[in-house]
Amino acid sequence: MRKLSKRDYYEILGVEKGASQDEIKKAYRKLAMKHHPDRNAGNSEAEEKFKEASEAYQILSDPEKRSKYDRFGSSAFDGNAGGGGFNYNNFGDFGDLGDIFGSFFGGGFGGGRNSRSRSRARKGSDLRYNMEITLEESAEGVEKEVSYTREAKCSTCNGTGAEPGSKMKTCPKCNGTGEIKQISRSLFGQFENIEECDNCNGTGKVPEKKCHTCGGTGVVKEKVKKKVKIPAGIESGQRVRVSGFGEVGENGGPYGDLYIYVFIKEHEIFERVDNNIVCEMPISFTTATLGGEIEVPTLTGTIKMKIPSGTQTGKVFRLREKGIPYIRGYGKGDEMVKVIVEIPTNLSEKQKDLLKEFDSALHEKNNSMAKSFFDKIAKKFKK
Template sequence: MKRDYYEVLGLGKGAGDAEIKQAYRKLARQYHPDVNPGNKEAEEKFKEATEAYDVLSDPEKKARYDQFGHAGVDPNAGGFGGFGGGFEGGFGDIFDMFFGGGGGGRHAGPQRGADLRYDMSLTFEEAAFGVEKEIQIPRLETCPDCQGSGAAAGTHPSTCSQCRGTGQVKTAQRTPFGQFQTVRTCPACHGEGKIVLSPCKTCAGQGKIRRVKTVNINVPAGSEDGLNLRLNGDGEAGAKGGPPGDLYIVLHVKPHKFFERQGNDVYCEVPITMVQAALGAEIEVPTLDGNVKMKVPEGTQTSSVFRLRGHGIPYRRGNGRGDQHVQVLVTVPTKLNEKQKELLREFAESASEQQQMGKKSFFDKVKENLRDAMG
């Protein structure tokens, strides 16, 4: 017994087109025969998911399935029995008779072209300050020789004689309920209403050709990872005079070896010596604009953070920039010679623990707490 198609895709009834497509893609990647060579179970699951998607992704089939279940989309399903001889043709024909054939068989009008996606890699600086890039996009374009008609130069598509240009054929059938009319897609023109007798040689009668188009992309300053840029009309050509689709540029920003971005602010770590931390100093700090001088006050503790205003990421909307936050890390000297060690010992003997620690010592705090406790 077949499983429910919604159950196969892991969805609930009423799932939308996007959910159905996403669920199928996930299962297809998991159970595709190329990923699971020789695995019969995976092959059956792939076939089962594909069959479910074939039905649920088609509005007409989905409508039949939602109302009649598997019988509504099974061409081999039996007809209504017990009505004076029964009905030949199956549930699909019955649905066509009562509901006008769903969406099939109607002459299609202008159709919008497909959208395209391009994944663009950027450096940290390119995303921060903006950049102009030239990319190559392979896409379907309207054939310049036939202007999308599919007919050779000097000829035109002919009206289909079988459906007389409607894209539909109608047949009358008698049933136990009376006589009904079935409307189906014309098999001769496939619902187009016209037939190309002399196909265009450039596009082989398709009306479109695949070409590579050069597109200039202006990446705005302040762009972040994952941002989508939409270029109207740069997708694939539409059909029958329909508008072209759009081109979506998805940005992927490479991480920086020194800076980390949070919103429009940037963060970095800079090492300083023990002497610079104790006596204070003016140090050079790398920024997105080059090195700048920053004052470190005397007695600076490790992990202290200083702000460089206006050295962050430009705002994508509006003026101004974020800030740069610099965390200083005090380094301890290594491989000291005997003279240097002796100087440090002298300093340790002459300085209080509070001076060496840069703050109240543990014992000072204990003494204070005892005095407070005793009143």
């Protein structure tokens, strides 16, 4: 990224701090015409001034960027500071002047470098694939087949677009130069606009006969089936990169990548919290009171768990290493079992009588929580 000029943008354009958009545009137009590279061939000072003015205009013509600049100065746009950065290729930021300057900002004045860079090898597009897996699959890791369609290199012509055995000839559209010249008129006068030839993609050569499979594009649609390993411990929203399984590159560039975005289905019993899994487990009033052994579900089947006598509702038991593995590193999280003591309902008359009998036999030491609670109340209200 090009270093930003240290001079004040208002000073560069020669306007007041409170200048209107119209004044800013006018000032910029004037400077741009004066220092335009077409009028100052080989004058590096003019080129620098032209760039400086463009930079100032790009910031000050955008109300959002301008207010940022007013508050933070040019450091707000310094790429290293994490700001938006300044980009000469960003034509859109030039508003209605974009068309006029478009050809100057493609990487070199006159467009010559621009067309060369366009015919350079480029990596293909990345593809995104959404995959849903179960919590169990995420805990153990899973291999799944994905199938999709992508743009791939034509195997008949190996991506050249030429029918095998067909000779190459000079492109008739650009006469082998790879460039198309256009004269355009603007408020700066008339100048030449050079663009890459779209018939030969800037190479200057075309096949005598186009490939019968791809019609000369070098690209075909391809159905892909690919087995993908999802690592144990993956979380919802994380992605797995499958290198080279995106779309074909341009001008012989490498394939893009395939990104598998993983989503984990909601589980009926478990909820993942960090690398632990949490579940609520109902236990009977009797088991909670007398103690006992219950069967608890885990991600890999049920196991037995001891309930001590006198277990209260809401108590959490920790089952070590029964959670989700750490995706980087060793070990696993735990399973947290929160027990909910179920109060029996729909009692028969006989059951009610038994409970009443049981209740009358209770001593205050059987209900230590209630005793301490009522002791506190008594202390508070007793004079």
